[in-house]
Amino acid sequence: MSSSALRTTNRIQPYLPLIFIVILFGGFLLLAACSVWGGIDKQGGLLYFLTKWQAGLNREIAGQIKLLRQGFSLELLGAMSLTSFIYGVLHAAGPGHGKTIISGWVFSQTRSLREIAFVCSAATFFHAFGSVILVGGLHFFLGRYVPSVMNHLNDWLYIAAGILLALTGMQIFYAFHRAGPSSAMTLTAQIHPLWIAVGIGIVPCPLAAVIFLFCLSAGLVWQGILMVFLFALGMGVTLSVVAFTVWSAQRGAVRLGRNLKAGQLIRYLNWLSGLFFIIIGVLLAWPATARILFPGY
């Protein structure tokens, strides 16, 4: 290699992590946009097998609930619990808003593992038990489950989640401009973990709702709550693994970019995450908004 090429390589080297993270975020946004507009065929090998397994588990769990309705058995309850947990793990393994939001948050912030664990647990439990509260609430107030009312409530919750995330993005932009170029590190304190947990969890999980409703209709109330709890636990495990991997990657990026000022790197990540949250918020709220504004959409 010539000496000028070596000098260029040396000059670029410290910025590689930054360039890589910009491409990574750009990739997230591009894929998100393309998939919403139907530009990407999402059937990949992993998704194909995940879907097959989930179809089997869905049948399995419905069969087990019906059997339990006929007569209580500790063995059956144990099998159902295990099925629910595995279903939760696999259900969260496909692409979804929770992983995207948590990845964006972890990537752009300097957060402890404790805070990340809190967000993962809180988000999955809000996500799963939000559905239980909705289904239970409908039974309490209307005396029965009314699918159309549930659909309307879901739409409004999607809009709320989208607004919440877009506000998170705007909050980051506001803090970014207010703080000025010198105080980059202080920006990380701007997004409270609870804000993120609510942003992810406010959208009720349709599958948790259906599992609970199925149990409720079979007269199995506490068993339904237990199934949803284990389903949420499974989802939480997957979300935590993803969040931990993102956290490791982010630490790796900061370490590799040590020749850059750490504050500068975090600052760029903050700016990108602001944009990221606004776009994800819009993508999340749009289908529900369209359904309300244009019935039959």
Next chain:
Amino acid sequence: MNQRFIQICLVLLIVCWGGPVLAHPHVFIVPAVNFSIDGDRLTSLKIEWTFDEMTTMAALGAAALGETYTIEPAQHAAVWGQAIPSPTTLTSYCFIDLDGATATLAQPSEISLKVVKGQLVYCFSLRLDQAIGKSTKFWFSDQSNYIAFDTGKGIFRITQSGGTSPSLLIQPENYIEKIILGI
């Protein structure tokens, strides 16, 4: 840059993208298709989608559990929603390929809804008038991946009036199970 770090980031990029907010499957459908062939022309497809029990209950309420009944046309509109596609959107889940060329499907007709042993069955017909070439591929897919089609468990038949009966097989192609008619 550390090769392991790049690998981790690439895996994350694939796993974490989340534009399709509900990209993981929530609704499971086992399809059945009856291909009507007149001579060498494919004239119509009679399709039945059998929904999983949990989705059926979410769409119809607890009254559907274990029951068998017909849903009157006047009540159909109350059933359409995110999980149960309305007739106007049905063709966005159905795809046909005739010797490598994609054919356009007409709007569905003969729409009916019933519940069989607690499972919603959605029936509709797609009219066609296409010559069957060497290979005709038909498949179901949801771009958002919210609805998953278990074509491998489906039932597929040919109703033939005249001409040679084509072969019929189910084959995965790019991880999508396709129904292939061949002469």
